[in-house]
Amino acid sequence: MNSCLQIFFFVFLLLNIRAVPKTLQLNLMPSGDTLSTNLEVFQTLANEWKDAYNNNNLIKLSLLYSENSDYISSHVNGLVTEGRDNIIAYFGKGIELGGHIDSIEILKINLSCDIATLFCKYEAKNCGEKVIGRNLLILKRIKDKWQIIIHMTVV
Numbered sequence: 001m002n003s004c005l006q007i008f009f010f011v012f013l014l015l016n017i018r019a020v021p022k023t024l025q026l027n028l029m030p031s032g033d034t035l036s037t038n039l040e041v042f043q044t045l046a047n048e049w050k051d052a053y054n055n056n057n058l059i060k061l062s063l064l065y066s067e068n069s070d071y072i073s074s075h076v077n078g079l080v081t082e083g084r085d086n087i088i089a090y091f092g093k094g095i096e097l098g099g100h101i102d103s104i105e106i107l108k109i110n111l112s113c114d115i116a117t118l119f120c121k122y123e124a125k126n127c128g129e130k131v132i133g134r135n136l137l138i139l140k141r142i143k144d145k146w147q148i149i150i151h152m153t154v155v
Contacts, residue, residue, distance in 0.1 A: 038111060038116075042106055042109060042139075043106060045064065046106060046120065049061065049064055050101045050103075050104050052064070053101050056095050058088050058091070058092050061091060062084055062085075062088045065088070065148045066084065068082075068083060068084070069087060069147070070149070071086075071150075071152075072150070075153075087151070094126075098125070098127060098128070099125070100125045101122060102122075102123040102124055102125065103122065104121075105120060105121045106118055113141075114140055114141035115138065115140055116138070116139045116140075117138050118135070119135075119136055120136075120137065121133075121134055122134070132155075134154045135151065135152065135153050137151055137152075138151075
């Protein structure tokens with residue numbers, strides 16, 4: 001998928017996510033999945049991401065992303081970093097500069113079969129300054145494991 005199409009797709013998703021109520025939602029759950037089970041799984045994933053980042057564990061961080069994942073942020077050249085290795089290298093630079101994630105809160109979940117979107121609020125310290133931002137994560141269940149395929153950050 002080219003960069004322009006990805007950006008259009010995310011703007012479309014953000015507009016649609018804003019139109020729904022502020023309650024946690026799950027749509028079209030696969031059989032056997034429940035609200036509490038999925039919320040636990042996704043909150044665990046968010047905590048693993050935060051802990052790996054804060055402990056400079058780039059190997060553990062990389063395991064949360066699919067090989068061909070994309071990271072979209074106004075802080076990266078060209079707005080998109082493509083590929084797990086490039087994403088992890090980018091986060092490694094942020095860690096070296098003293099970045100620290102204080103919290104990640106899942107605000108909304110949409111789930112359809114093996115694709116999930118998570119809309120999250122995060123609080124962090126970048127260069128000693130507190131920032132509050134939003135993440136949109138698109139995850140795909142691959143061999144019974146959820147992996148991030150697209151990660152978008154807005155500060």
